[in-house]
Amino acid sequence: MSRFLVNLLIYSSVVLQVFCHEEGIYTRQYDENNFVDEIAKKHHFVMFYAPWCGHCLRLAPIWEQLAEMLNEDSSNITIAKVDCTTDAQVCSDQDITGYPTLKFFKVGTSDSVRFRGTRDLPTLTDFINEQLRQEDELSAGVVSSQESPLIELNKDNFDAVIEDGNTFIKFYAPWCGHCQKLAPTWLELAKAMELNEKITIAKVDCTEFRDICSTHDVKGYPTLLWFEDGQKNGKYTGDRSLVDLKNYVNRMIGGQVPEKSEPEPTKVTEDKFVTELTAKNFSDEIGIGLTFVEFYSPSCGHCKRLAPTWEQLGKKFQSEKAVKIGKIDCTTSVNRQFCNEQKIEGFPTLFLYKDGQQIGEYNGNRDIEDLSGFVTRHLWHEEL
Incomplete structure (x- = not known):
């Protein structure tokens, strides 16, 4: 008992x-x-x-x-x-x-x-x-039966829709709070791009079409992926405002960026301590010494917050001949494929190169002390 x-x-x-x-x-x-x-x-x-x-x-x-x-x-x-x-x-x-x-x-x-x-x-x-x-x-009600510029993808039409041209797709779940907040903005984006033959705005319900989402490695909601001629060619990780989404689309299709983003040329002239890299000059620029590179998107909120610190980092190492601080815009038509080859999946991505070879990725705090400490540690290692 x-x-x-x-x-x-x-x-x-x-x-x-x-x-x-x-x-x-x-x-x-x-x-x-x-x-x-x-x-x-x-x-x-x-x-x-x-x-x-x-x-x-x-x-x-x-x-x-x-x-x-x-x-x-x-x-x-x-x-x-x-x-x-x-x-x-x-x-x-x-x-x-x-x-x-x-x-x-x-x-x-x-x-x-x-x-x-x-x-x-x-x-x-x-x-x-x-x-x-x-x-x-x-x-x-009646609205759901009307034609919408936002294409709903499923197992029957997915491949056909993305086969030709550019397609920007929202992978979502109806119960996801962030997806619900994005929904009206995504519809507005589709309406804004309705007459543009270069782009299709679409969405996939991952609770109904799990195989599609699994095939494209969707692990969270919402996931926003860019497809070009049937191939995944980018993942949007920036702010989800209508302005930022439109700017991203325009950059990806090589169109004009809306007026709100036009002051960028001034920013380029101010970046005198940071080397502007492209797919064409990348190998030459990183060929000698240490090069710390930011892979970024102009529409990315985290990238915008990092920008002044990255410039400050370039200024800090301007007199150090063995160190170069650079950046590359992954959304331009010239650089998109190159960034994909570098396996860039989110922005900003920070890679360190030594004599042309990648030797590390930085994942720490993005303040000037931690960033400069990361570079300095590798520089000391080089000098020893």
């Missing part, structure tokens, strides 16, 4: 540890004091559970993973849970008779939809996506 009690206590301890560990990290824990008020604020997907339930224990890490993806301030859905052993009245009101029970609550209505599928992450996200898509269709 005593052994049974010990085992029971150990089991209870494990159960409590699992649920206590999960609680309060990403999944919202509701009770009879806040359940009704909270589900009235936005869409909710709620797990009604009992801590001793084996199926609930197996679902717990998946539910937490789902919450980690979706529980952002900008998201229109919240992942939550209710412990039916401590808040029996809430569960009784929801007709909960078994555990776990998963219900989707639509904001603004008293309706709820019970989930009855396989309790794995892909199936759960598909279910959420379906509920949100139905909501979007209802709210869109």
Whole structure:
């Protein structure tokens, strides 16, 4: 009997540890004091559970993973849970008779939809996506049936659309908060480029067409990729404002940059301490000594913030003949392919070269002290 009690206590301890560990990290824990008020604020997907339930224990890490993806301030859905052993009245009101029970609550209505599928992450996200898509269709009304300049890609048309010319594609998930914020801007971008035959603006729902997104190594949402004649030719990592997106498109297709970005020539003359590199002069410029190179995009917010520090770095080493500070704009038609060959996947990327060969990538803080320290350490190594 005593052994049974010990085992029971150990089991209870494990159960409590699992649920206590999960609680309060990403999944919202509701009770009879806040359940009704909270589900009235936005869409909710709620797990009604009992801590001793084996199926609930197996679902717990998946539910937490789902919450980690979706529980952002900008998201229109919240992942939550209710412990039916401590808040029996809430569960009784929801007709909960078994555990776990998963219900989707639509904001603004008293309706709820019970989930009855396989309790794995892909199936759960598909279910959420379906509920949100139905909501979007209802709210869109007649507008959804009208022609849109924004092309929706799927497994049947993806290859055909990207085969010729330039295509700028948003890979997204309907439940992603950042995707929801970008959606109206992306539509405006498509409208702005509608009459330009050199570019197609498109989007892919990665919850519906996972194979497409997996093929193109999409690991987060939204991911914005540029395709040229069927080949991936760039990843946009800059600010997601309409102005910055339009500027990026214009640079990629070799068009005129809008007026807001025209003061750039002045910036070039000011960069007297930083060597402007291109695909044509790159090998010659980095051939001797140490060359610290910034691969950048003019529309990239992080690059803009780095610019004055990079200039300061060039000034700091201007008298050191063995060191050169350079930069290369990866968005120009001359440099795009070269940057791809250098395996540049984001901006800014900072590579250090010695006598024409890459010897390192800088991933530290982008302040003048850390950047200059990185160069100096390699310089001392060269001199020893």
